[in-house]
Amino acid sequence: MNYIAILKGKKLAATPQRLEIINLLSKYGHLNIDELYKLLVDKFPSLSLATIYKNIHIMTEKDFLAEVQIPNKKNVYELIKKAHSHVVCSKCGEIVDVDIDTTALFDAATQVSHFKLQTSSIVFNGTCPKCA
Amino acid sequence: MNYIAILKGKKLAATPQRLEIINLLSKYGHLNIDELYKLLVDKFPSLSLATIYKNIHIMTEKDFLAEVQIPNKKNVYELIKKAHSHVVCSKCGEIVDVDIDTTALFDAATQVSHFKLQTSSIVFNGTCPKCA
């Protein structure tokens, strides 16, 4: 994946800080602001939290990243991918992407609410195999 | 519904502030902290935001209220009821409860993740009939 080209396609400068944020999200899947900061300071000792916030914000706005809200936890960020749901372990905090078919649920919610539905945010809470 | 008895059953004093918070949530369904404050100050001119925060916190802890996270909006609170999903209008912000069957989705998520799942948080985003 050529992240430099993607960034430029979105009119964003391919700075080392940005590329490393992307690499980390690609490697770890989901990270919150603090986790990103801790992973980044080694490489960029002068790194400012403000830079992370600004970058997360603009890359989210340009639909390159997505924010995921997990109940009772800090927001985490992930690279944009095809719509999917999340499963969270309440013991260790691990977050897993799950690609499950939500069309029936959309249909049911549409019937009950009479809304025109576009997107969904679905988070399951439970215990992962390791913690079980 | 006798809210005084419910509060006492949970070892919480039935103060006028608490009872009015409950009445408002019962009437409006979902409210955020600011909305509650604005609706409460008329009746309690000396009301402090800290009181609302403390009450929301303890009543949530005692499973009398639930916090609902809506993407890109402030958290709202509702009286505890049977598990349900939420539908939000992206134009006017209206939030509607929908009681839809999520067992198939739980099963699918369990199969994919191998987690033992307990709860889910499901929020749909779309346009309500009035705004359509």
Place this chain on the structure above:
DNA sequence: CTAAATGCAAAGCATTTGCAAATAT
């Protein structure tokens, strides 16, 4: 009467903003 809750002010975090210096294109 005593235990809990309220209201105020101060403190604590997370996030945003303004701006000068540095960097990317």
Place this chain on the structure above:
DNA sequence: ATATTTGCAAATGCTTTGCATTTAG
């Protein structure tokens, strides 16, 4: 060379905390 980004410090906004006073049981 110009526009964008970075990093710092200050500011903002939301939530929590400590404590004296008031209220509920």
